[in-house]
Amino acid sequence: MSQTVAETETHVATPSVLARLLRRPLALTGLVIIAVVVLAAVFAPWLAPYDPYEQFFEGLTIEGAPLPPSAQFWFGTDLVGRDLFSRLIYGAQTSLIIGVVANGIAVVIGSAVGISAGYFRGWADTVLMRFTDLMMAFPALLLAIVLAAIFSPSLWIVAMVIAMVNWVQIARVTYTETRSIAERDFVVAERAMGAGAGRILFRHILPHLLSTIIVWATLGIATTVLLEATLSFLGIGVQPPIPSWGNIIFENQTYFTSAPWLVFIPGAAILALALAFNLVGDALRDILDPTQQGRH
Amino acid sequence: MSKARAMQQKTTSGLLEVNGLTVQVATPAGARTVVDDLSFTLEGGKTLCIAGESGSGKSMTALSLMQLLPKPMARVSAGTAKLDGRDILALPEAEMRQVRGRHIGMIFQEPMTSLNPVLTIGKQLGGAISAHGGMRGGLSDAAIRARALELLDQVQIPEPARRLKQFPHELSGGMRQRVVIAMALAQSPQILIADEPTTALDVTVQAQILALIRKLQADLGISVIMITHDMGVVAEMADDVLVMQHGRMVEHSPASVIFSKPRHPYTQELLAAVPRLGEMTGTSAPKRMSDDATASVQTPAPAEPLVAVKDLTVRFDIKGGILQRPVQRVHAVEGVSFDIMPGETLSLVGESGCGKSTTGKALLNLIPWQGDIRVAGRETRGLGASAMRPVLRDVQMIFQDPYASLDPRMRVGDLVAEPLHIHGLASGSELDDRVAYLFRRVGLSADQMRRYPHEFSGGQRQRICIARALSLSPKLIVADESVAALDVSIQAQVLDLLQDIQNETGMSYLFISHDMAVVEQISHRVAVMYMGRFVEMGSRAQIFENPQHDYTKKLMAAVPVADPSRPRRAFMERAEDLPSPVHELDYTPPLQAARDIGGGHMVWEAAGR
Numbered sequence: 001m002s003q004t005v006a007e008t009e010t011h012v013a014t015p016s017v018l019a020r021l022l023r024r025p026l027a028l029t030g031l032v033i034i035a036v037v038v039l040a041a042v043f044a045p046w047l048a049p050y051d052p053y054e055q056f057f058e059g060l061t062i063e064g065a066p067l068p069p070s071a072q073f074w075f076g077t078d079l080v081g082r083d084l085f086s087r088l089i090y091g092a093q094t095s096l097i098i099g100v101v102a103n104g105i106a107v108v109i110g111s112a113v114g115i116s117a118g119y120f121r122g123w124a125d126t127v128l129m130r131f132t133d134l135m136m137a138f139p140a141l142l143l144a145i146v147l148a149a150i151f152s153p154s155l156w157i158v159a160m161v162i163a164m165v166n167w168v169q170i171a172r173v174t175y176t177e178t179r180s181i182a183e184r185d186f187v188v189a190e191r192a193m194g195a196g197a198g199r200i201l202f203r204h205i206l207p208h209l210l211s212t213i214i215v216w217a218t219l220g221i222a223t224t225v226l227l228e229a230t231l232s233f234l235g236i237g238v239q240p241p242i243p244s245w246g247n248i249i250f251e252n253q254t255y256f257t258s259a260p261w262l263v264f265i266p267g268a269a270i271l272a273l274a275l276a277f278n279l280v281g282d283a284l285r286d287i288l289d290p291t292q293q294g295r296h
Numbered sequence: 297m298s299k300a301r302a303m304q305q306k307t308t309s310g311l312l313e314v315n316g317l318t319v320q321v322a323t324p325a326g327a328r329t330v331v332d333d334l335s336f337t338l339e340g341g342k343t344l345c346i347a348g349e350s351g352s353g354k355s356m357t358a359l360s361l362m363q364l365l366p367k368p369m370a371r372v373s374a375g376t377a378k379l380d381g382r383d384i385l386a387l388p389e390a391e392m393r394q395v396r397g398r399h400i401g402m403i404f405q406e407p408m409t410s411l412n413p414v415l416t417i418g419k420q421l422g423g424a425i426s427a428h429g430g431m432r433g434g435l436s437d438a439a440i441r442a443r444a445l446e447l448l449d450q451v452q453i454p455e456p457a458r459r460l461k462q463f464p465h466e467l468s469g470g471m472r473q474r475v476v477i478a479m480a481l482a483q484s485p486q487i488l489i490a491d492e493p494t495t496a497l498d499v500t501v502q503a504q505i506l507a508l509i510r511k512l513q514a515d516l517g518i519s520v521i522m523i524t525h526d527m528g529v530v531a532e533m534a535d536d537v538l539v540m541q542h543g544r545m546v547e548h549s550p551a552s553v554i555f556s557k558p559r560h561p562y563t564q565e566l567l568a569a570v571p572r573l574g575e576m577t578g579t580s581a582p583k584r585m586s587d588d589a590t591a592s593v594q595t596p597a598p599a600e601p602l603v604a605v606k607d608l609t610v611r612f613d614i615k616g617g618i619l620q621r622p623v624q625r626v627h628a629v630e631g632v633s634f635d636i637m638p639g640e641t642l643s644l645v646g647e648s649g650c651g652k653s654t655t656g657k658a659l660l661n662l663i664p665w666q667g668d669i670r671v672a673g674r675e676t677r678g679l680g681a682s683a684m685r686p687v688l689r690d691v692q693m694i695f696q697d698p699y700a701s702l703d704p705r706m707r708v709g710d711l712v713a714e715p716l717h718i719h720g721l722a723s724g725s726e727l728d729d730r731v732a733y734l735f736r737r738v739g740l741s742a743d744q745m746r747r748y749p750h751e752f753s754g755g756q757r758q759r760i761c762i763a764r765a766l767s768l769s770p771k772l773i774v775a776d777e778s779v780a781a782l783d784v785s786i787q788a789q790v791l792d793l794l795q796d797i798q799n800e801t802g803m804s805y806l807f808i809s810h811d812m813a814v815v816e817q818i819s820h821r822v823a824v825m826y827m828g829r830f831v832e833m834g835s836r837a838q839i840f841e842n843p844q845h846d847y848t849k850k851l852m853a854a855v856p857v858a859d860p861s862r863p864r865r866a867f868m869e870r871a872e873d874l875p876s877p878v879h880e881l882d883y884t885p886p887l888q889a890a891r892d893i894g895g896g897h898m899v900w901e902a903a904g905r
């Protein structure tokens with residue numbers, strides 16, 4: 001979500017940032033992949049060649065094995081004869097919500113906790129960071145299972161659960177960095193000018209944390225998509241037959257040797273999405289850092 | 297050890313001939329020559345000083361002689377350096393390792409960063425002693441220890457046996473630099489390259505280290521290449537001087553000639569820019585004080601002091617143990633009182649850790665303190681951030697390192713506008729006009745406003761900081777070592793700017809500095825600080841022409857003088873350190889009585905002194 005925030009800022013504040021983003025081939029590649037996935041998710045009913053839930057009679061061999069990719073089923077079929085391509089397109093909705101929204105909320109919570117604890121020190125530091133340590137020590141999966149069991153499973157509950165367990169690393173990292181930045185002279189100078197905490201935090205400390213946050217946010221996309229898959233696998237995530245990239249892998253992983261495309265293709269989709277966000281994130285970090293200008 | 301001795305016997309004639317040395321650095325715009333066709337000869341047992349300002353290529357010269365240039369960014373593109381007839385620039389890395397340490401030792405500027413913080417002094421010295429000749433250099437533990445003790449003794453470190461077990465952070469800056477020198481001498485090199493070895497040290501410690509290097513040179517017969525920006529240090533140390541500018545040698549002469557008859561205009565400029573202690577004798581106003589401004593300040597005592605500080609005390613707790621309770625206390629500032637009049641410059645001078653910066657920060661409520669501070673009639677004790685804001689319109693601060701104190705991600709125009717934003721004083725085109733005016737006021741052009749701090753030089757950055765401090769039209773500026781990080785010629789310009797602003801606006805300064813010569817130029821009144829207290833305070837003339845306290849005298853004697861004909865200071869036996877300001881919790885500082893010896897000249901002396 002930090003991605004989307006950064007991109008909207010791009011349009012409002014300085015339109016030239018988007019133009020500069022488009023000039024970089026790697027960033028452009030990333031943007032194209034993200035755009036493709038977003039379009040697929042939004043227009044899934046029109047784009048998908050088949051109904052993702054329909055089990056085709058001709059989707060299985062005589063022996064009942066799934067079909068490999070062919071002209072009729074582009075990405076092959078799964079164990080019960082559903083079209084994998086259509087399921088991937090519908091699955092993009094779930095994965096985007098988890099990877100971008102859930103992860104984005106985790107990034108926002110983590111950064112807010114880390115930055116406040118790092119800047120204010122004192123009791124705020126103690127309370128927030130001890131709580132973070134507690135969350136870190138707690139097995140994330142177990143916590144997710146408990147939370148998911150309390151609320152009835154649905155996509156949005158899964159997203160919330162993932163946000164609740166995934167913010168701790170970001171809190172830890174931003175905390176450490178904030179502490180060192182807060183000691184630097186320009187922050188002291190800012191205090192000497194009479195600047196309030198809000199101004200120092202948002203205008204002077206946050207921009208310096210941007211590169212760290214972007215790296216963690218993009219890394220988080222892959223891990224949250226997979227965490228969703230784990231939860232789905234355990235029966236507390238997205239409920240079958242609703243497809244998500246993660247649960248497609250988990251449903252089919254035992255047949256990896258006989259039907260590798262069922263694991264390989266959704267895995268490649270997750271990888272491509274995470275990589276795309278990473279490429280755009282990297283480029284954004286460089287563009288937004290004036291001291292890096294002219295070095296790429 | 298005997299091996300090392302033999303080495304030394306063999307090679308007492310250390311002779312280095314550098315011919316046409318050229319160093320290039322790769323930049324996005326292509327190769328840039330940073331050292332251009334440099335040639336010199338270093339005689340055995342002599343000291344060659346390479347002097348120049350930052351960016352003149354003096355450090356690059358030293359690094360290239362050691363083949364320590366940052367690769368692949370920088371490379372030697374031409375030239376030879378013959379050591380005993382062997383070209384050390386052409387040696388492969390394996391052979392060069394034999395040269396480093398054994399033939400040429402090197403000392404760097406910052407002693408803390410050239411020591412490994414997680415190893416004891418003994419381990420690091422041991423490493424330097426046994427660095428060559430395979431496993432442990434064929435030496436036994438006992439032999440290494442004996443040599444380490446001998447080296448520490450040579451560099452005059454008290455209690456050497458205890459030091460071996462200590463870590464770098466347990467030693468003072470001066471002690472660390474002595475350890476670094478000991479490590480450089482471990483293999484008994486013929487040549488010692490010292491890159492700004494005393495720049496990070498206090499003047500009294502600097503004097504000790506310089507004297508130590510001279511003594512070691514005389515005892516061991518080594519040659520020294522000393523790289524420095526300080527013409528005072530050059531005068532103290534050099535037999536020959538090589539002045540560099542923009543990578544080129546502009547003058548190379550014996551020290552006596554450089555100082556008495558500098559030929560090149562750049563050398564003359566460099567020497568002219570050096571503030572000399574005692575230069576201002578017989579005057580009472582700062583150097584550039586115009587006559588009418590002098591008159592206005594000298595008008596019979598202005599009724600109300602701008603700043604009145606009474607019994608300012610700053611103590612920091614050191615927490616420890618499982619419960620993080622305070623276990624010890626740092627007595628940073630201990631009962632300091634002073635006034636600053638409108639239009640006056642009060643200088644706080646002292647060595648690092650004496651509490652002078654802490655005093656300055658207390659004026660802006662940047663740290664917790666006790667006592668009474670009144671700024672323009674307002675009590676500032678216990679004011680929170682928002683209650684302090686109106687006071688900060690009257691008091692602003694300029695820091696030591698201009699780059700560190702400017703947010704690198706903001707345009708400099710926005711940085712200068714920042715205080716106006718915070719205080720809601722201007723917006724829109726009014727704000728732009730005000731910022732443009734401030735840029736012109738400090739000698740920058742208004743079209744530089746859209747650039748970022750890293751695009752400016754050190755002196756320009758400090759001007760930006762001054763513009764930012766001026767934006768609120770404060771009545772007092774606290775200048776904390778504000779020219780210490782600048783080259784001498786730039787330093788002179790910035791000092792002039794500060795004084796011009798004072799002449800024009802009647803600004804007051806609290807000028808915090810360790811540099812006695814700079815303080816002499818800019819001050820109306822001077823307070824000498826030692827261990828968190830004032831030891832002497834008075835007018836500029838009173839302090840510099842009639843110093844009373846022992847510490848003031850010692851401080852002034854330690855300042856290097858840019859005059860090689862002056863007899864060089866004798867070597868001081870055994871280093872002494874500043875006492876520690878860390879005390880137990882129940883410590884009560886002894887009372888000190890102030891004595892007015894006439895005309896507001898105050899001297900503090902401890903009862904038992």
